[in-house]
Amino acid sequence: MTGEHPALALRGLAKRFDGKIAVAGVDLDVPAGSFYGLLGPNGAGKTTTLSMAVGLLRPDAGSAWVLGRDVWADPVGAKQLLGVMPDGVRLFDRLSGAELLAYHGLLRGMDPAVVDQRATELLDVLALADAGRTLVVDYSAGMKKKIGLACALLHGPRLLVLDEPFEAVDPVSAALIRDILQRYVTGGGTVVFSSHVMEVVQRLCSHVAILADGTIKRVGTLEQVRGERSLEDVFVEVVGGRTATGEELSWLSR
Amino acid sequence: MAVPVNAPTSPVRRVSARHFVRLKLRVMGNNFRGQGWRAALFVAGSLIGLWFAVGAFFGLAAPGLAGDDRYALLIAAFAGGLTVLGWLLLPLVFFGVDETLDPARFALLPLTRRTLVTGLFAAALVSVPTVAVLVALSGLVVTAGVFGGWAAALVAAVGVVTGLLLCVAAARAVTSAFASMLRSRRVRDLAAVLLAVAAALLGPLQIAGLAAISDTDWDRLSGLATVIGWTPLGAPWTAGIDVAQGRAWAAPLKLLITVATIVALLAWWSRSLESAMTGTASAGPTRGRPEATGGAVAQLFPRATGWLRRDRFGALVAREARYWWRDARRRANLITIAVVGLFVPVMVNLGGQGFSLDSEQGFSLAGDTSPLLVSLSMLFVGLLAAVTLANQFGFDGSSYAANVVAGIPGRLELRARMAAFSLYVLPMLAVxxxxxxLVLGEPTWIGFMAGTLVATYGVGLAVNSFVSVLGAYSLPETSNPFAMNSGAGVAKSFLTLLAMLATAAAAVPMVLAAALLGDAWLWLGLPLGVAYGVGGALLGSYLAGDVLDRRRPELLALVTPRR
Structure with missing residues (x-):
């Protein structure tokens, strides 16, 4: 671990779409070796923030550093250290799982022999080897998440950025993904992932940030953010949901 | 206190076609919001469309304006018939259907089929092509009016409007039927390919037909026109002429034929619409592919790319090569190039009196061609091949994010894409x-013909690199392989036209050389052409690569479909 640099540092990241503010200045420090959960309701700006942090979306203002390297000034250096699994983005899904892994590995400038060996291992561990030459487009949603994770892990990145890794994944696959991520963190890697599933975040994360309306509302270690309460209570309080008293939708009850 | 759920308190208001039309206009408008260039392209494309429509208007009004009614029926029957055929077939391959209002979105609403079909039909009428066709075919009204007075003009106007309804109904019914038939991806891929062949043949057949017409007895064609006039293809368009020429009894019959056809088409559409709404696109059966052999890397590289180094460039080329074959949209493009590339030069050089520059020389086979004319037709083929890449990033869609995350240098990326496409195209061009x-009986011309092809293709790649980086647009990810975002269709034609013009301009030296250098060109053509093409392509990738490096995230945003 580099020690002096955080694995991911964001300063004043902001983005607006068509005059609507999606992210309004996000500052975040992700310590190296942490398991970082980015929480937020739908439309809070999680995907936008992560996209700007990894170089997929150019921010209107602010900057992002991966282990001290500026993502937008030194993209090549930053992207080498980075493994990304975006959400709502297609993979090159007219390839089979093995072909896709080989493509990602070679794009990262890896040695073909290493690519072969790691691809075989990853496909075995993620239980995708049975799919054989089935094209990724014909995979189920959970299988697509798993192959996406494999693509992000293949080149052994120092920082893993995952957007909604547990969305649409069945419990068995989710447990598998959790195990792999935990091993990765134990081995010195850093994981940042977004989610709105409190239970998963509470179980996995060492650090948590709550994002709502494009700004960070709470940030710190899991214990600091949670305090004596459950994470869900804190989340609902911060986001300010549940104002309905039951009077409004009276026609719903018979 | 509560009201039962199953007893609505207020009576349900009727949903009329007006709602659909307004919805469509609203969706179209929202598509342009915040994207000024898109609106500008839309306006420009619409103006070009109207320009051609006005031209066609005068063409169709010509018999009336000239006061010669001999060919009035002929023109009405053939022009109208071709219009219907065009509406029927072209959307399937070239332009796509406007899926602004996707029927699947209405699946959960409590609408009767009749409401839905009339609504969607009315919405489909609101488009630039319908307006353009209406303007163009109104020329028939003028012709009918000149010869038959107000009554004939009125009948012709009714005929043109019902004819237009027929066109739209036919296009909708056919594409909807195909879309629901083609649920599984494999069948869909296959059908897209077959349709590409059919549509690619349409152009050459038309040219052949026109060449034949110039040679045939016009009176015999009038007989054919009379027959066509009694089919749904020609019925709506010829009714007005019939009145003008004293066959008033035919007009109601022909209009009846048209209306009956429209009703039948709408009924067919409404049947396929139901299955299009309820069925979800299945991924299709798992392929019975052979078991994987070798490591992951060996699997990625197709056999034809086995010589490539196993590095970033190699991986990009291998993936692109796989995609040109596995992605139905791309494969359809390849087939179009192959078919058009063979037929158009043959037609231009052998057949078309009206098409050859020195048409006075007559009609003898292989006698009326020249190195200049051959060069021009080769230029067209090379240009057509290269323009396929005008939206090469749009084919990738959001999956392009993988390349952005990996941080591929722009020059490397563009070179790899050119190389992969050339794996398919260069052998085709050689053929x-x-x-x-050989068909022309001039085997010594092979050299400079190949040279012109490669030169045009090469500079075309350069031009289209820029177009693809700067003017990319997203292709929809629907179950309908023929779908196309509204607005994007117009933008697409406009950009393609621009890219073709620029390519043609860049390839002019090859044609000039063919005209000026004489026999020396037979030997110099190949080496000079290849050098020009390769040099152009490399220079293009070099310059456009820098642009790509600067606007990679913006490009990703452009090709990602909006949801």
Whole structure:
């Protein structure tokens, strides 16, 4: 671990779409070796923030550093250290799982022999080897998440950025993904992932940030953010949901 | 206190076609919001469309304006018939159907089929092509009016409007039927390919037909026109002429034929619409592919790319090569190039009196061609091949994010894409040069023909690199392989036209050389052409690569479909 640099540092990241503010200045420090959960309701700006942090979306203002390297000034250096699994983005899904892994590995400038060996291992561990030459487009949603994770892990990145890794994944696959991520963190890697599933975040994360309306509302270690309460209570309080008293939708009850 | 859920308190208001039309206009408008260039392209494309429509208007009004009613029926029957055929077939491959209002979105609403069909039909009428066709075919009203007075003009106007309804109904019914038939991806891929062949043949057949017409007895064609006039293809368009020429009894019959056809088409559409709404696109059966052999890397590289180094460039080329074959949209493009590339030069050089520059020389086979004319037709083929890449990033869609995350240098990326496409296109171009030279009986021309092809293709790649980086647009990810975002269709034609013009301009030296250098060109053509093409392509990738490096995230945003 580099020690002096955080694995991911964001300063004043902001983005607006068509005059609507999606992210309004996000500052975040992700310590190296942490398991970082980015929480937020739908439309809070999680995907936008992560996209700007990894170089997929150019921010209107602010900057992002991966282990001290500026993502937008030194993209090549930053992207080498980075493994990304975006959400709502297609993979090159007219390839089979093995072909896709080989493509990602070679794009990262890896040695073909290493690519072969790691691809075989990853496909075995993620239980995708049975799919054989089935094209990724014909995979189920959970299988697509798993192959996406494999693509992000293949080149052994120092920082893993995952957007909604547990969305649409069945419990068995989710447990598998959790195990792999935990091993990765134990081995010195850093994981940042977004989610709105409190239970998963509470179980996995060492650090948590709550994002709502494009700004960070709470940030710190899991214990600091949670305090004596459950994470869900804190989340609902911060986001300010549940104002309905039951009077409004009276026609719903018979 | 509560009201039962199953008893609505207020009576349900009727949903009329007006709602659908307004919805469509609203969706179209929202598509342009915040994207000024898109609106500008839309306006420009619409103006060009109207320009052509006005031209066609005068063409169709010509018999009336000239006061000669001999060919009035002929023109009405053939022009109208071709219009219907065009509406029927072209959307399937070239332009796509406007899926602004996707029927699947209405699946959960409590609408009767009749409401839905009339609504969607009314919404489909609101488009630039319908307006353009209406303007163009109104020329028939003028013709009918000149010869038959107000009554004939009125009948012709009714005929043109019902004819237009027929066109739209036919296009909708056919594409909807196909879309629901083609649920599984494999069948869909296959059908897209077959349709591409059919549509690619349409152009050459038309040229052949026109060449034949110029040679045939016009009176015999009038007989054919009379027959066509009694089919749904020609019925709506010829009714007005019939009145003008004293066959008033035919007009109601022909209008009846048209209306009956429209009703039948709408009924067919409404049947396929239901299955289009309820069925979800299945991924299709798992392929019975052979078991994987070798490591992951060996699997990625197709056999034809086995010589490539196993590095970033190699991986990009291998993936692109796989995609040109596995992605139905791309494969359809390849087939179009192959078919058009062979047929157009043959037609231009052998057949078309009206098309050859020195048409006075007569009609003898292989006698009326020249190195200049051959060069021009080769230029067209090379240009057509290269323009396929005008939206190369749009084919990738959001999956392009993988390349952005990996941080591929722009020059490397563009070179790899050119190389992969050339794996398919260069052999095709070679075949075109050899076959055309042999058909023309001029085997010594192979050299400069191939040279012109490669030169045009090469500079075309350069031009289209820029177009693809700067003017990319997203292709929809729907179950309908023929779908196309509204607005994007117009933008697409406009950009394609621009890219073709620029390519043609860049390839002019090859044609000039063919005209000026004489026999020396037979030997110099190949080496000079290849050097020009390769040099152009490399320079293009070099310059456009820098642009790509600067606007990679913006490009990703452009090709990602909006949801």
């Amino acid at each position: 075109v040069a050899v076959v055309i030279a």
